[in-house]
Amino acid sequence: MTATTHYKDWPNDAGFNTEIEHRDPIALEVTGTIPAYAAGTLLRTGPGSHKLATKDGEFACSHWFDGFAHLYRFELVPTDVGNCKVLYSSRRQVDQLIERVRKTGRLDGITFGQKRDPCDTLFKKIKTKQNAGVSISANVGGFLSAKEGSKANLVTFTDAAVMKTHDPETLAPLGVTDQTTLHPSLTGEISCAHPEFDPETGDVFNYNLKLGSTPVYRVFCTSAATGKTTILAKLSGKDAKAAYLHSFFLTQNFIILCIWPSHFQLGGAGILWRRNILDALAEFDSSAKTKWFVIDRRHSTGIVAMFESSAIFAFHSVNAYETAGKDGAIDIVCDVVQLRNLDILKKFYYDNMVSSAPAADKRGFDLVDGKDGMARYKLSGIPAARNSPARAMRRTGAGLPTINPAYHTKPHRYIYGVGDRRQSSFHDSLVKMDTATQTAETWSAPAQTPGEPIFVADPTKEKEDEGVVLSVVLDGLSGHSYLLGGAEVPVAVGFGFHGTHVKL
Numbered sequence: 001m002t003a004t005t006h007y008k009d010w011p012n013d014a015g016f017n018t019e020i021e022h023r024d025p026i027a028l029e030v031t032g033t034i035p036a037y038a039a040g041t042l043l044r045t046g047p048g049s050h051k052l053a054t055k056d057g058e059f060a061c062s063h064w065f066d067g068f069a070h071l072y073r074f075e076l077v078p079t080d081v082g083n084c085k086v087l088y089s090s091r092r093q094v095d096q097l098i099e100r101v102r103k104t105g106r107l108d109g110i111t112f113g114q115k116r117d118p119c120d121t122l123f124k125k126i127k128t129k130q131n132a133g134v135s136i137s138a139n140v141g142g143f144l145s146a147k148e149g150s151k152a153n154l155v156t157f158t159d160a161a162v163m164k165t166h167d168p169e170t171l172a173p174l175g176v177t178d179q180t181t182l183h184p185s186l187t188g189e190i191s192c193a194h195p196e197f198d199p200e201t202g203d204v205f206n207y208n209l210k211l212g213s214t215p216v217y218r219v220f221c222t223s224a225a226t227g228k229t230t231i232l233a234k235l236s237g238k239d240a241k242a243a244y245l246h247s248f249f250l251t252q253n254f255i256i257l258c259i260w261p262s263h264f265q266l267g268g269a270g271i272l273w274r275r276n277i278l279d280a281l282a283e284f285d286s287s288a289k290t291k292w293f294v295i296d297r298r299h300s301t302g303i304v305a306m307f308e309s310s311a312i313f314a315f316h317s318v319n320a321y322e323t324a325g326k327d328g329a330i331d332i333v334c335d336v337v338q339l340r341n342l343d344i345l346k347k348f349y350y351d352n353m354v355s356s357a358p359a360a361d362k363r364g365f366d367l368v369d370g371k372d373g374m375a376r377y378k379l380s381g382i383p384a385a386r387n388s389p390a391r392a393m394r395r396t397g398a399g400l401p402t403i404n405p406a407y408h409t410k411p412h413r414y415i416y417g418v419g420d421r422r423q424s425s426f427h428d429s430l431v432k433m434d435t436a437t438q439t440a441e442t443w444s445a446p447a448q449t450p451g452e453p454i455f456v457a458d459p460t461k462e463k464e465d466e467g468v469v470l471s472v473v474l475d476g477l478s479g480h481s482y483l484l485g486g487a488e489v490p491v492a493v494g495f496g497f498h499g500t501h502v503k504l
């Protein structure tokens, strides 16, 4: 691709450096109409700032996944006239870390992709990566409540095997616990930034990965009712190499752990001296296989089927569900946004995404060129299948995929996501995909950078796509953000990763 400079016309810097907090909620000016049924709270994670003034000048985080954690809260309150007013608040999550970086000029501990001076030998103590909150969930069953006497909790998850709790009202950080508090065998360093939740019971599913010469995955369930954690399967050996897995799949009866070949070198031992996840990954081997493990989550029978497909990398599963197969067997459909290699991890360096950065015009997500993008896999003949091929069925493009949450683990038709039309150095559109017709609708406006869309269904309607999409959009011209639908924030909201819409 030839170098261009037009990304400067789609400014987005403000969304990457937002130190400003609003600890006390402010009422936003609502210029549009947000329907009353959207009442609830939209919570969003995200790095706020990534640059800090230090005693010697400036410190900058290299990679988006290491930016300083910040939470954002939009409370949608129904009014007498059938719409919602919006109360906005936000809070930094790592003030002590920020202070330390200001003083030392360094980001210590294990990071996702911080570039460091190789002579920097001051690192002595292994600290788990604890900065970024990637996904956020409220009222997580089986986890400690946020406050004495309160049933509500707010938990953020990241790629490390830790959970961070926050006050659901004030967003104040409350504490960090590791997964050994759930079960003593969960001693691994890595976990999934996107746990899965049973849509009926609220039970929490995740994996814990112990790195080393013999890496071990433990797939577990924490009961929402009792808080008890059960190990559902233990995976190790040549088919279960240590890999960077940002999501997995849940159906009504199964967990599908898909180990795509984003393998760590040396079983991940390299994280300890490389001190970041990105540099500890092996070079992507496009001849390696993607391994699919189907794990029973109802009857303690462990791995019931295995499948193979060609090499992919992915961040986000979209949804998975079961259908009737041949001779009484079960088929599983898995939708995932897949990529042909690990290049996207490097595209998330700030230097490639911030519109004013010198390298910004060199990047671009390749989600629209037919090789990367949404793919549908079918795992057929469960429980008998062993080493069967997993078939990729169809493709189309979008990132940060979401669906109507009522369709989680059920057959869905519509997928929402952010799109890249190569108009900016970051996302530049919202996309609604129809998997039945394989068509897509796009929303885009000059210099407007949207975040992950969250669908809220209209409870009086029946169709899957009848509702509204909540997305926080940066107006690159004013440097301020707004909630799509017309609620103006007086500052920029940090471009974050994920959010959730809940009734707290």
Ligand SMILES: [Fe+2]
Pocket: 134, 193, 194, 246, 315, 316, 497, 498
């Ligand atoms: Fe994610």
